[in-house]
Amino acid sequence: MNSYVLDTSVVIKWFSKYDEDDLDKALSLRNSIQEGLCIITVPDLLFCEVSNALRYNPHFTESDVKDALQSLYDMGFDTVGVEKEILHNAIEIAFKYNVTVYDASFLAISMKLNKAFVTADYKFFERIKDFHAIVKLTDL
Numbered sequence: 001m002n003s004y005v006l007d008t009s010v011v012i013k014w015f016s017k018y019d020e021d022d023l024d025k026a027l028s029l030r031n032s033i034q035e036g037l038c039i040i041t042v043p044d045l046l047f048c049e050v051s052n053a054l055r056y057n058p059h060f061t062e063s064d065v066k067d068a069l070q071s072l073y074d075m076g077f078d079t080v081g082v083e084k085e086i087l088h089n090a091i092e093i094a095f096k097y098n099v100t101v102y103d104a105s106f107l108a109i110s111m112k113l114n115k116a117f118v119t120a121d122y123k124f125f126e127r128i129k130d131f132h133a134i135v136k137l138t139d140l
Helices: 008-013 023-034 045-055 062-074 084-097 101-113 122-128
Strands: 002-006 038-043 078-080 116-119 134-136
Touching: 002 008, 002 101, 008 023, 008 045, 008 116, 023 038, 038 045, 038 101, 045 062, 045 101, 084 101, 084 122, 101 116, 116 122, 122 134
Parallel strands: 002 038, 002 116, 038 078, 116 134
Antiparallel strands: none
C-alpha cells in the first residue's frame, strides 16, 4: 500500500477547481485515499493552511470553508503534531533549501517517517529536488 506525506498544495486542488493544473491527478489521489488504497500523513498545521487558503478564495463562503475542513477530517489522515524533533529538523531543512519552516515541516515529517513527500508546488519542488523521496503530483 502506498504511503505519502501530502503537501497542502495537493489538498487545495481538491477544493479549488478553477484553472488548476494536474487536477485529474489530485482527484485520482483523493479517490485512492477514499478507497483505502493509500495512507496519508500530514502535519496538523495542514488543516490551518487549507482553511486559510480557502478563506481567501473568493468562491468560498465561511460555511464552504467549514464544510471543506470537515471533509478533510473525515478523510482519516494520520496527523502528526509538529513536535520539537520535527521542528528542529524543519529548521535545518529551511536553512539548507531556503524555504519556510512551515513547508520544511512537511519534509521533516516525510524524512522521520520514511514516506514519500508529494507536492503540486513545482517552484518549491525545484528548490528541494535533491531532498530524499520527493514526488511531483504530476508523476504519481
